[in-house]
Amino acid sequence: MCLGLPMTILETDGVSALCSFAGEERRVSVLLLSNPPVGAKVLVYIDNAVRLLDDEEARLIGEALRGLQAAVNGENCDDFFADLIGREPELPEHLR
Template sequence: MCLGFPMEVLSGDDAQAMCARKGETTAVSMMLVGAQPPGTRVLVHLGSAVRVLEEAEALAIDAALEGLSAALSGASFEHYFADIIGREPELPEHLRGSGK
């Protein structure tokens, strides 16, 4: 399983940026997303920023990762997924039938 993690850009340029997550700082390739201003959240996978994130999406990903960690350790995890508990899953538009 491959995971991407939200990180915050601290400084950098088109090629590389220093990014932080949970108190740890690391160099991240910015070749796929270009230079981003400090404070921007990016999704980092295998040392590369693959996409710029809105704050709400970064927080939702962080909550899901915390929930996964809690579930794997046997702790209560449902509260991390409050946005999806109690609703039916929805298929993306391109996977829905035409209904004809």
């Protein structure tokens, strides 16, 4: 399974960018994007930035990943998924 990471661009030359997430830095390709600026949040799959993220979407993806890590470690992950507690799951509109 491949998970996309919400990374922040620290520096870029227009072809690749040094990005960070959760204390990890890596160089990724930004060729699929149109010159993303330093500070932009991007969704990264297999060292390729595939799209820009707004701050809220990047935060939500980051929280979900931290929640998954907590669950894998046997820790309480309810705080990471507070929007799902106490309600029935809902399909996105396009899948209904």
